[in-house]
Amino acid sequence: MKKYIDQGKNDTRSGFGAGLAELGRTNPNVVALCADLVGSLKMEKFIEENPERFFQIGIAEANMMGIAAGLTIGGKIPFTGTFANFSTGRVYDQIRQSIAYSDKNVKICASHAGVTLGEDGATHQILEDLGLMKMLPGMTVINTCDYNQTKAATITIAEHHGPVYLRFGRPKVANFTPVDQTFEIGKAVMLSEGTDVTIVATGHLVWEALIAAENLEKQGISAEVINIHTIKPLDGEAVLKSVKKTGCIVTAEEHNYLGGLGESISGFLATTLPTPQEFVATKDTFGESGTPEQLMDKYGLNNKAIVNAVVSVLKRK
Amino acid sequence: MPKLQELQDLTVQVRRDILRMVHKVNSGHPGGSLGCTEFIVALYNEIMELKDKFEMDGKGEDLFFLSNGHISPVFYSVLARKGYFPIKELNTFRLIDSRLQGHPTTHEGLPGVRIASGSLGQGMSVALGAAQAKKLNKDSKLVYTLHGDGELQEGQNWEAIMYAAGKKVDNIIATIDYNGQQIDGATEDVLPMGDLKKKFEAFGWDVLDIKEGNDLEAILKGMKEAKSRTGKGKPVCVLLHTVMGHGVDFMMYTHAWHGKAPNDEQLATALAQNPETLGDY
Numbered sequence: 001m002k003k004y005i006d007q008g009k010n011d012t013r014s015g016f017g018a019g020l021a022e023l024g025r026t027n028p029n030v031v032a033l034c035a036d037l038v039g040s041l042k043m044e045k046f047i048e049e050n051p052e053r054f055f056q057i058g059i060a061e062a063n064m065m066g067i068a069a070g071l072t073i074g075g076k077i078p079f080t081g082t083f084a085n086f087s088t089g090r091v092y093d094q095i096r097q098s099i100a101y102s103d104k105n106v107k108i109c110a111s112h113a114g115v116t117l118g119e120d121g122a123t124h125q126i127l128e129d130l131g132l133m134k135m136l137p138g139m140t141v142i143n144t145c146d147y148n149q150t151k152a153a154t155i156t157i158a159e160h161h162g163p164v165y166l167r168f169g170r171p172k173v174a175n176f177t178p179v180d181q182t183f184e185i186g187k188a189v190m191l192s193e194g195t196d197v198t199i200v201a202t203g204h205l206v207w208e209a210l211i212a213a214e215n216l217e218k219q220g221i222s223a224e225v226i227n228i229h230t231i232k233p234l235d236g237e238a239v240l241k242s243v244k245k246t247g248c249i250v251t252a253e254e255h256n257y258l259g260g261l262g263e264s265i266s267g268f269l270a271t272t273l274p275t276p277q278e279f280v281a282t283k284d285t286f287g288e289s290g291t292p293e294q295l296m297d298k299y300g301l302n303n304k305a306i307v308n309a310v311v312s313v314l315k316r317k
Numbered sequence: 318m319p320k321l322q323e324l325q326d327l328t329v330q331v332r333r334d335i336l337r338m339v340h341k342v343n344s345g346h347p348g349g350s351l352g353c354t355e356f357i358v359a360l361y362n363e364i365m366e367l368k369d370k371f372e373m374d375g376k377g378e379d380l381f382f383l384s385n386g387h388i389s390p391v392f393y394s395v396l397a398r399k400g401y402f403p404i405k406e407l408n409t410f411r412l413i414d415s416r417l418q419g420h421p422t423t424h425e426g427l428p429g430v431r432i433a434s435g436s437l438g439q440g441m442s443v444a445l446g447a448a449q450a451k452k453l454n455k456d457s458k459l460v461y462t463l464h465g466d467g468e469l470q471e472g473q474n475w476e477a478i479m480y481a482a483g484k485k486v487d488n489i490i491a492t493i494d495y496n497g498q499q500i501d502g503a504t505e506d507v508l509p510m511g512d513l514k515k516k517f518e519a520f521g522w523d524v525l526d527i528k529e530g531n532d533l534e535a536i537l538k539g540m541k542e543a544k545s546r547t548g549k550g551k552p553v554c555v556l557l558h559t560v561m562g563h564g565v566d567f568m569m570y571t572h573a574w575h576g577k578a579p580n581d582e583q584l585a586t587a588l589a590q591n592p593e594t595l596g597d598y
Contacts, residue, residue, distance in 0.1 A: 031453070055449065058483075060476035063442045067480075070446020073431050074454050075374045078446075093436050094473070098443055102423050102433045 001217050001225075002192040004176040004210055007148075012168035012204075013111040015147035017042025019154025020079060020109075024050045027077065027158055033068055034081045035061045040170075041081035041111050061086045065094040069104040077158055078106050084113035084167055085126040088133055099163050100136040107157050108133075112170045113143075114254035115282070115299055116204055116292040125287035131259015133165040134232045140185060141231040143167040143253070143261075145206035147175040149229060152183035160185055167203065169254075171292045174207040177227075186230045188238035194224035197310050198242040198249040202228050202261045205252035205280065205301060212306035223310065231261050236268045243269065248276040248313045252306050254296075257281035276316035278309035324533050326594035327398060328358045332564045333597060334394035336587050338410040339578040345411060345419065348574035349465065350391035352496050352531070352559040356463070357395045359536045364544070366458060371401055371428035379458045380447055382432060384440020385465035385494065386420040387576070392430075393417050397598075401429035404598045438471025440464060441491060445481055448489045459547055462491045467499030470508050475520075481552040482521025490543045492555040495530070498572040514556060523551040530559035565590055 023030040024046045032046050033055040047054045055071075057064040061082055068078035080087065087110035088095070099106045110129065117125045134141045140162060144150040150168045157164045177189075191206070192213055201209035206227045213223040224242050228235060243249050249269070251262035262279040269275045282299050296302045331354050339345035361367070365379040383392050390410065397404045402416070409415035416425040420435030432443050440462055448460040468474065481489060493513065501507050510516075517524045523546050527539035539555060546553050561575070562568030565587040568579075579587055 052453065055484075057480065058476075060480065062439075062473040063445075063476035063480055066439050066442020066473065066477065067446035067449070069432065070443040070448070071450045073373065073375055073380070073443075073447045074450020074456070075376070076450050076453065094439055094442075097433050097436045098439050104432075 001194065001213055004191070006174035006176050008175055009172040010147035010175045011170060011172045012144055012147060012150040013040070013170060014042045015144070015150030016109055016111065016154050016166070016168055017045060019151040021045035021049065022155055023158050024053065029075060029077045030079065030158055031055065031071055031076045032079045032081065033057055033064050035059055035064050035086065037082050040083070041109070043081055061091045062094045065091045066098050068106045069098040069102060072104045072106060079109050080106065081109050081111070083124060084110035084129045085124050088129040089126060092132060096136060100139050103138065104163060105161055107164045107166060109154070109166045111168055113167045114169060114204070115287040115295040115301065116169050116171045116254065118170065118292045118295065119289050121289040122286040127256045127282050127287065128259060129167060130231055130255050130261065134259070134264065138162060139232065140164040142185065142229055143203040143231060144229050145203055145227055146173060146177050148177045148179055148181060149183065152181050153229065156183040156185060169204055173204055176207060186233045186235055188235035189227040189229065191225040191227050194222040194246065196222045196246055197314060198224045198226065198239070198246045199252065199306060199310065200226045200228050200239060200249060200261070200265060201252040202231065204254050208303040209252055209306055211303035212310070215303065215307055216310055221310065221314070228261060231264060234264050234268060236272065239265055239268065240272055243273060243275045248317045250278045250280060250306060250309045250313055252280035254301055255281055256284055258284055276313050278313040280305050280309050321533060324358055324362060327362065328354050328533065329591045330593070330595040331358055331391060331394045331398065332591045333588055333593060334407055335390040336565070336579060336584055337597065338390045338394070338407055340584045342411040343578045345390055345578060346387040346576050347390065347578065348498070348561040348568060348572070349385065349388040349494065349496070351565060351568060352561045352563050353388055353463065353494055354391050354564065355531050355533050355536055356492065356557055357391050359533055359540065360461060361395050361399050363537060364540045365461060373431060375431065375447070376454060376456055377458060379461060380431065381461045382440045382444040382447070383421060383463050384434055385437065385463060385468050386434030389419065389421050392421060396429035398595070402427060407598045437465070437468045438473040441474055441477035444489055444491070445477055445486055448486050451488055459544065460489045462489065464491065464493050465499070466493050466495050466497065466510070466513070467504050467507065469493065469510060469513070478517065478520045478522065485550050486552050487548055487550050490547060490553045490555060492557050494559055495556045496559045496561040498561045498575065500572065500575050502572055517554045521551060522554045523549070524554045524556065526556045526558065528558050530557040531563045
């Protein structure tokens with residue numbers, strides 16, 4: 001299988017910060033808002049270089065979403081920054097009415113998604129955000145896998161007109177996608193071709209999927225690994241093309257199996273090509289305190305879990 | 318400047334529009350609409366500086382955001398009669414395939430509307446964003462808003478009220494429809510909100526009262542005063558003392574007509590109290 005090299009561990013939120021800083025230099029309409037989490041979202045560079053285009057809202061996320069919607073009316077492209085939990089569930093109706101239903105060009109940028117937020121525990125570890133956001137008509141939903149991809153996605157979404165939910169995380173993880181990549185919204189990325197099973201992963205699980213595929217190769221199983229960074233609109237064609245070849249699929253995400261990427265794919269395949277599928281995702285549960293690695297292991301969200309899921313799904317072919 | 322009589326005539330005609338719109342579909346919110354008729358008429362025809370053609374970005378003109386979206390009938394009527402869309406389209410209010418949804422929305426592309434509202438408490442935040450965009454764009458025009466008094470029970474308002482003063486958003490005039498009524502009864506019974514003027518002032522706003530909120534002259538004078546207080550480092554709040562259901566005697570001084578349409582007989586009585594001036598749609 002194709003080998004990927006970790007260019008050095010880094011956090012996806014720093015990719016967001018770097019992308020935002022670049023937008024600050026290249027797009028005068030981009031403005032940024034934050035609800036008292038500037039350091040966590042790595043927004044310092046943008047603020048330092050564009051103080052007049054930054055809005056510190058304070059701990060008031062509902063107000064932040066409304067202000068972002070209003071800023072678009074003057075032609076601005078607002079990027080809101082806070083944790084994923086406070087970017088979605090806390091402000092769902094504000095996003096629904098003032099942003100999604102009102103067709104506002106707001107980029108909702110959400111860090112610390114999932115259990116890898118770690119020690120702060122379940123109050124902050126949202127595992128439902130992809131589902132919440134993908135259900136909103138007109139919302140584009142993106143979950144990036146590493147620093148480089150998050151930076152590229154941040155820059156790209158400024159050019160896309162319409163509301164976007166961009167999800168990333170806290171921990172330092174492998175940085176393995178190309179520095180100079182072109183990020184295409186709604187386009188799956190083929191990471192490694194295979195013939196026995198399709199593994200579709202998003203976010204932090206993409207690197208885990210690559211490790212899993214390497215381990216499977218040692219067992220004589222050829223896995224095709226696809227990175228789906230855009231949950232909505234879903235690149236169904238890429239999935240269909242792959243499962244026509246492999247005949248089974250494992251989906252992997254740091255999210256509840258209800259409402260996540262796996263559910264989107266099973267819904268798509270049910271109406272196109274019903275295919276045996278296993279879900280690597282949380283099983284309708286809240287998280288808890290712990291280190292990211294401990295939590296990914298306990299909640300079945302790592303390469304071991306993916307290998308086990310592949311073994312299961314192969315039996316159902 | 319339109320003569321006061323012209324504004325008065327428009328006010329009566331808008332009342333007729335409101336009553337006929339809600340009667341036709343036997344739904345909608347006449348009470349608050351009638352109570353704010355003078356204000357919205359004055360706003361669009363005398364107070365605000367508007368461009369002829371509607372553009373979503375609203376650069377170089379005053380903006381208005383209706384936060385209490387349920388009083389859409391008065392909003393639609395005033396927009397139509399200002400020329401934003403055909404007056405006869407009022408006939409489609411709340412019907413299937415209409416641009417005149419129960420609550421205002423941008424989704425169907427109705428000119429004059431810049432944000433969806435209806436789920437309460439969100440309008441002030443949106444208006445603050447638009448006001449700050451104006452500052453970034455070096456646009457000296459103002460942002461006007463309207464909120465129900467009961468709507469202030471929604472917490473998001475107070476996030477916005479705190480923010481506006483803290484960040485010196487002084488190009489906004491937020492008006493509160495101070496009619497003392499909400500769906501379940503008097504605000505004083507449902508959830509007393511204390512002294513609103515002192516609350517806004519404590520948050521750092523410049524507050525003024527328009528005691529006769531259904532009197533055009535009082536509104537014009539009060540809003541002129543409000544406008545003169547913008548640009549001085551504080552957001553401006555107008556407490557507009559209105560009577561819900563104003564202009565239709567049996568709808569006044571009660572919350573009963575918040576979200577209820579008149580029947581045929583009641584409509585006839587109500588219209589008789591507001592004789593046609595500019596022509597029904």
